[in-house]
Amino acid sequence: MIRYLSYVLALLAGAALSFEGAIYGELGKHIGELETSFYNFFMGSIIVGLLWIFFGKGNISYVVKAPKWTMLGGVLGVVYLTSIVVSVPFVGIGMTMAAIIIGQMIMSMVIEHFGWLGSMKSKINKEKIFALIAMVISLILIN
Amino acid sequence: MIILMILFTLLGGITLSAQSSINGAFGRNAGTLETTLLTFITGTMFLAVFILFFGQGNLSALFEAPKWQLSAAFLGTMYLLLTVIAVPRIGVIATSIAGIIGQLVIGMFIDNFGWFNSLVLPLDWKRMTAILFMFIALYFVYKGNKRSSHETEMKTT
Numbered sequence: 525m526i527r528y529l530s531y532v533l534a535l536l537a538g539a540a541l542s543f544e545g546a547i548y549g550e551l552g553k554h555i556g557e558l559e560t561s562f563y564n565f566f567m568g569s570i571i572v573g574l575l576w577i578f579f580g581k582g583n584i585s586y587v588v589k590a591p592k593w594t595m596l597g598g599v600l601g602v603v604y605l606t607s608i609v610v611s612v613p614f615v616g617i618g619m620t621m622a623a624i625i626i627g628q629m630i631m632s633m634v635i636e637h638f639g640w641l642g643s644m645k646s647k648i649n650k651e652k653i654f655a656l657i658a659m660v661i662s663l664i665l666i667n
Numbered sequence: 668m669i670i671l672m673i674l675f676t677l678l679g680g681i682t683l684s685a686q687s688s689i690n691g692a693f694g695r696n697a698g699t700l701e702t703t704l705l706t707f708i709t710g711t712m713f714l715a716v717f718i719l720f721f722g723q724g725n726l727s728a729l730f731e732a733p734k735w736q737l738s739a740a741f742l743g744t745m746y747l748l749l750t751v752i753a754v755p756r757i758g759v760i761a762t763s764i765a766g767i768i769g770q771l772v773i774g775m776f777i778d779n780f781g782w783f784n785s786l787v788l789p790l791d792w793k794r795m796t797a798i799l800f801m802f803i804a805l806y807f808v809y810k811g812n813k814r815s816s817h818e819t820e821m822k823t824t
Contacts (some may be wrong), residue, residue, distance in 0.1 A: 526756060527726060527756065527757060530752070530753045530756040530757045530761075530762075531753075531757060531761065531765050531805075531809070532762065533749045533752055533753050534749065534750070534753040534757070534762045534765035534766050534769070535765045535766070535768060535769035536745075536749055537745065537746045537749035537750050537753065537762075537765075537766050537769065538765065538766035538767055538768060538769025538770035538771075538772075538773070539769040539770065539772070539773040539787015540717045540742040540743075540745045540746045540747075540749070540769075540775035541742070541743075541746045541766070541769075542769070542771075542774045542777060543739070543772045543773065544739045544742035544743050544746065545767045545770075545774075546774075546782065546783040546785055547735070547739035547742070547783055548736075548739050549738055549783070549785075550736050550783060550784060551732055551736040551737070551739065554725075554728050554731075554732055554736075555724045555725055555728045555729055555732065556722065556725060556726075557724070557727060557779035558714065558718050558722050558723075558724060558807040559718060559722060559724040559725070559726045559729070559813055560724075561714055562711065562714040562715065562717075562718055562726070563729060563737075563740065564714060564739070564740055564743045565707050565711040565714055565724075566711050566714075567737075567740035567743075567744075568703075568707035568710075568711075568740060568743055568744045568747065569704065569708050569711050569820035571740065571741065571744045572700060572703045572704045572744060572747075572748070573698055573704055575700055576700045576701065576704050579691065579700060580698065580700045580701060581698060581700075582697050582699065582700060583690015583696070583697050583698060583699040583701065583744045584697065584698075584704075586693075586696050586697035586701070586703045587697065587701075587705060589783075590697070591694065592695060593689070594689055594692060594693045595705070595709060596685075596686075596689060597686050597689045597693065597702070597705070597706040597709070597784070598691070598705065598706040598707065598708065598710035598711075598712075599709060599710070599713055599800040600682040600683070600685055600686040600711050601683075601686055601706065601710050601747075602680075602710055602714060602717070602748055603678070603682045604679045604680075604682050604683045604686070605673055605734065606679075606703055607676050607678060607679030607682075608676070608679060610672075610777045611672045611673070611675055611676045611679075611736055614668070614669060614670055614672040615672050615673060615676070617718045619673065619676075620676050623673050623676035623677050623679075623680065624676055624677070624679050624680035624683070625680060625767050625771075625778065626677065626680065627677035627678065627679065627680025627681045627683075627684075627802060628681065628683050628684045628763050628767065629680075629684075629760070629763060629764060629767070631680065631681040631684040631761040632687070632688075632759045632760040632762075632764075633760050635684060635685065635688050636688075636758055636759050636760050640688065641685060641692060642688065642689065642690050642691070642693070642695075642819065643688040643691060643692065643694025643754075643758065643759050644755075644758060644816075644823050646758055646760070646812065646815040646816060646819065647815045649811050649815055650778075650811070651760040651807045651808070651810040651811030651814060652760065652807065652811040652812075652815075654804075654807040654811075655764060655803075655804040655805070655806075655807035655808040656804075657804045657812060658685070658800050658801070658804035658807065659764065659767070659800070659801065659804045661797075662771075662796075662797035662798070662799075662800035662801045662804070663797075665793045665794065665796050665797035665800065666771065666775070666794060667722030667794070
C-alpha cells in the first residue's frame with residue numbers, strides 16, 4: 525500500500541514541478557532567472573524551517589556527523605537550474621527538457637545498478653530498459 | 668556549440684538524479700523534513716554567492732510581483748519533500764520516472780489550456796499517444812523494480 529502511495533506521491537511531485545516551472549517562467553521575466561532560483565530556495569528554507577519546528581521528528585544533528593558529500597544535494601539542485609537557464613536560449617525548451625529527462629533516467633538506472641550515493645542496489649533488467657524505450661518514444665512524440 | 672549545450676543539459680539531468688539518491692540516503696538517517704531543510708539552506712547559500720557575482724536581475728522587484736507568482740515556492744517545496752519521501756520507499760529510478768511523467772502530463776495540460784501565459788499547444792493525438800507510452804513506461808518500471816528487489820531479497824535470505 526505504502527508502495528503504491530509512493531508512486532502517486534512521485535507523480536504529484538512532478539506535477540508540482542510543472543506548475544512551478546510555468547509560474548517561475550513569468551516571475552523570471554520580472555526579476556531575473558538567478559534571482560528566481562534564489563527566491564525559490566530562500567522561501568523553501570522558510571517554509572520547511574517552519575514545518576520542521578512544528579513537526580520535525582528526525583535527527584538534525586546528523587548534519588555534523590554525516591559524510592560531507594551528502595551535503596551536496598542543494599548544490600546539485602543549483603547546477604540543474606542553471607543548466608536549464610543557460611541552454612534554453614541555445615537549443616529551445618523542448619530539446620532542453622528531453623536532454624534533462626534522458627540524462628536523469630539513464631543516470632538513475634546506473635546509480636541504482638551499482639548502489640552509488642547511498643541508494644539501494646537494484647539491478648538494471650529487461651523491464652527497466654523497456655520503460656526507458658517507452659519514455660524516449662513519448663519524448664519524440666511530444667517534440 | 669549546440670552539441671556542447673545538449674551535453675551540458677544532460678549533466679543537469681544527471682545532477683538531478685544524483686540529488687535524489689543523495690537526499691534519499693541522507694533522509695534515512697536524518698529524517699525527511701531535516702533533509703529537505705538542509706537542501707534548501709545550502710542551495711540558498713550557494714545562490715546568494717552566485718547572485719552577488721553574476722546577478723543581473725532585480726531582486727527587489729520581488730515585492731511588486733503578483734502573489735500568485737510568488738506562491739510557486741510552495742510547489743518547489745512540495746516537489747522536494749515528496750521526492751525525499753518517495754526515494755527510500757520505491758528507489759531512485761521509479762521516483763524519477765514517475766516524477767517526469769507527472770511533470771510532462773501536467774505540462775501538456777498547461778499548454779493545452781494556455782495557463783500562466785504559456786503558448787497554447789493543443790493536446791493532439793500525438794501527445795495523447797505520448798501519454799499512453801509514459802504510462803506503459805511506468806508499468807515497466809514498477810514491474811522491473813519489483814523483480815530486482817525480489818532478486819535481492821532472494822540473495823540475502
